[in-house]
Amino acid sequence: MSEYPKDTELFNSIIDGTIQMDEYKNLGQGGFGDVLLYRSKDVTVAIKRVKVGARSKNLMExxxxxxxxxxxxxHVIGLYEVLKTKDFFFFFMEFAASGDLQQKLVATGTLPLTVARDYFTQLINGVDFIHSQGIVHRDLKPANLFFSADGILKIGDFGAATKYRNDKGKNIKVSLFGTNTHWAPEVESAKKFVDGPPMDIWSCGIILIEMIGGCLPWEVASLDNLKNWVSNELDKTALPWKAIDDDVMLLLRNILDVDPETRATIEEIRQDKWFCGKDGAENTNGEMEQPKRDRKRMIQSEIKHSEENVRKRQRVPKKQFGCLNY
Known part of the structure; x- marks a missing residue:
């Protein structure tokens, strides 16, 4: 990954405190701070601005x-540079020109099955790399999954990430963290520390349900909310379950295992029948089964078709759906 051309004028304006951030396009904001888009003749970057307050957390990120x-x-958003001023950290990051997965889901409701599988394969490949570095993300969700102009899924926002492997190569427990709609049941039941990688795997399963079923299966993975899932007494006439076929459900049963000890690993996910399907998806080496141009055309065509179907359908009040909505 090549380094980006630095913009001296931008850097100097940040360092001397004269930068006017309200002049830049806001890409998102939250409790962490905000993310803005900076364009010049030579460079386009996303700038994440975080208050200096939580110094150790910012340095860890x-x-x-x-x-x-x-x-x-x-499959990881590039980080080019970090500057620190009296009040803020400025993270200079790769700009994902095609937005994030949450934006796509809001626009289309659901994704075509081949597109969902392609995105899910890319997600698993990215998570596999992150875990290989001894790191867990702890906050995987559609809003933190971004896309380049050519449709490459990129995992971003590592504000919740932490190491699960120490300097001696030994796995260690991690503290509880994440977004309640996507965290694993052990986060609800555990007192303090849990195994890191299984938490990320669970979140990937929830994301897969959102892509295919168009909504979240539950508000939080509490024991009460999981009763029907564990007992296999799901309402197959309501979303998201009515949109999920048997092959995908079999994979989800292994991923969304309430016991982290027996939950599917990345290696086991890659052996799944549905996951191993072709149709332009990446293989386990991150290489394309079809040429990039064909894959990009396939995804754009199927998403366009999905968007047209959404526009044709009569809007239904959210309260009529048997699931959570955005």
Missing amino acids: YNIHNQLHKGENK
Whole structure:
């Protein structure tokens, strides 16, 4: 991954405190701060601005993201530079020109099955790389999955990420963290520390349900909410379950295992029948089964068709759906 051309004028305006951030397009904001788009003749970057307050947390995010960036994996948002002023950290990151997965789901409701499988394969390949570096993300969700102009899925926002493997190569427990709609049931039941990788795997399963079923299966993975899932007494006439066929459900049963000890690993996911389907998806080496141009055309065509179907359908009030909505 090549370094981006630095913009001296931008850097100087940040360092001397004269930068006017309200002049830039806002890509998103939250409790962490905000993300803005900067364009010049030579460079286009996303700038994440975070308050200096939580110094150790910000430094950890930088160290983790920087470690992953050096691994040059195409499924991780690139981190080019970090500048610190009196009040803020400025993270200069790769700009994902095609937005995030949540935006796509809001626009289309669901994704065609071949597109969902392609995105899910890319997600698993990215998570596999992150875990290989001894790191867990802990906050995987559609809003943190971005897309380049050519349709490459990229995992971003490592503010919740932490190491699950120490300097001696030994796995260690991690503290509980994440977004309640996507965290694993052990987060609800555990007292303090849990195994890291199974948490990310669970979140991937929830994301797969959202892509195919168009909504979340439950508000939080509490024991009460999981009763019907565990007992296999789901309402197959309501979303998201009525949109999920048997092959996908078999994979989800292994991924959304309430016991982290027996939950599917990445290696087991890659052996799944549905996951191994072709149709332009990446293989386990991150290479395309079809040429990139064909894959991009396939995804754009199927998403366009899905968007047209959404526009044709009469809008139904949210309260009529048997699931959570955005």
